[in-house]
Amino acid sequence: MGPVLVIGSRDKAGVVEAVQAVEKRLEHDFGIGAMDLDGKEDLHDVDAKWALVFGGDGAILSAARRMGDRPLPTLAVNFGRLGFLTEIESKQLDDALARVAEGKVDLRERMRLEVKVGKWKYDALNDAVVTGVRSGRVFHIAARIDGREAFRYAGDGVVVATPTGSTAYSLAAGGPILDHELEAIVITPLCAHALSQRPLVLPSDHAVEFYLRDEDQAGRVVVDGQVSRRIVPGDKVKVRKAKQPFIFIRVGLRSYYSRLRKILGWGGGPKYSQL
Numbered sequence: 001m002g003p004v005l006v007i008g009s010r011d012k013a014g015v016v017e018a019v020q021a022v023e024k025r026l027e028h029d030f031g032i033g034a035m036d037l038d039g040k041e042d043l044h045d046v047d048a049k050w051a052l053v054f055g056g057d058g059a060i061l062s063a064a065r066r067m068g069d070r071p072l073p074t075l076a077v078n079f080g081r082l083g084f085l086t087e088i089e090s091k092q093l094d095d096a097l098a099r100v101a102e103g104k105v106d107l108r109e110r111m112r113l114e115v116k117v118g119k120w121k122y123d124a125l126n127d128a129v130v131t132g133v134r135s136g137r138v139f140h141i142a143a144r145i146d147g148r149e150a151f152r153y154a155g156d157g158v159v160v161a162t163p164t165g166s167t168a169y170s171l172a173a174g175g176p177i178l179d180h181e182l183e184a185i186v187i188t189p190l191c192a193h194a195l196s197q198r199p200l201v202l203p204s205d206h207a208v209e210f211y212l213r214d215e216d217q218a219g220r221v222v223v224d225g226q227v228s229r230r231i232v233p234g235d236k237v238k239v240r241k242a243k244q245p246f247i248f249i250r251v252g253l254r255s256y257y258s259r260l261r262k263i264l265g266w267g268g269g270p271k272y273s274q275l
Contacts, residue, residue, distance in 0.1 A: 001103075002031070003031040003033030005034050005046050006023075007035075010038060014079055015037070034046045043063065046072070050100075052076075052077070053075070053077065056081065056086070057083065058226070059076075059080070061226060073247040075088070076088075084168070084263060085248075100249065105249050105252075111162050111245055112242035112245055113127075113160065113242055115160075115221065117221060122224075125162065127159050127225075128222070128239055129225075130219060131156055131220060131222070132218075138155065139154070140152065140217075141210050142210070145202065145206055155189055157189075157219065158210070159187070159188045160210075160239050161188065173189070173190050173191075185203075185204060188200075209238050212231060218232045
């Protein structure tokens with residue numbers, strides 16, 4: 001695979017120790033192109049062929065955003081609670097690295113969403129959330145699909161998710177679970193004030209535009225729960241399929257559906273990876 005970019009957070013319990021335990025092996029088997037445990041490296045231009053992320057889903061979303069339009073194939077080791085996006089648990093790392101060294105891996109592309117408000121732009125691996133800024137007040141927002149008026153939401157806002165993000169905020173709001181390898185856009189209302197406003201799944205080649213009318217209150221758009229921008233009447237939030245997908249390294253140690261079964265507790269209560 002070539003040199004590896006190692007990403008993690010010093011503040012996450014167990015991450016520094018896990019990186020130190022495997023550092024010599026990574027250097028010997030692959031070479032370490034860069035290491036970022038403080039969130040300060042410029043990940044757009046790193047001398048590496050793949051990335052190894054130590055953390056939970058938030059760490060992966062952060063890494064994907066910071067890589068921008070030059071994403072590296074990424075293998076993620078779960079040090080979070082749920083780990084929807086992580087491929088392996090820490091106890092599987094030795095086996096996973098052996099498979100990477102032998103080339104016994106699959107590279108799987110995940111669709112992302114380009115989210116724009118004027119010149120402000122980010123690619124979302126999970127979702128974009130458009131909500132009001134005044135808690136407890138009904139938020140109104142209108143939407144166009146491919147340039148045509150589609151609907152007007154009243155409630156707490158909307159989540160626009162990728163299939164990868166369908167198991168995140170969208171799922172909590174009552175949205176459907178989509179296989180992560182599909183290409184589609186999921187629109188899920190948040191606490192809608194009309195029972196007829198239900199989640200909507202669109203083909204990935206559709207473009208969605210949300211906008212505030214003159215009489216509407218200000219709101220905000222949040223990308224992957226990590227970066228946000230205030231929006232006011234006249235602003236347009238444009239969402240479409242991003243040009244560059246994110247790439248995950250699959251080592252075949254557990255399937256997507258076994259992960260869902262464990263995390264969602266199908267047949268039982270919700271599970272956490274450390275239990």
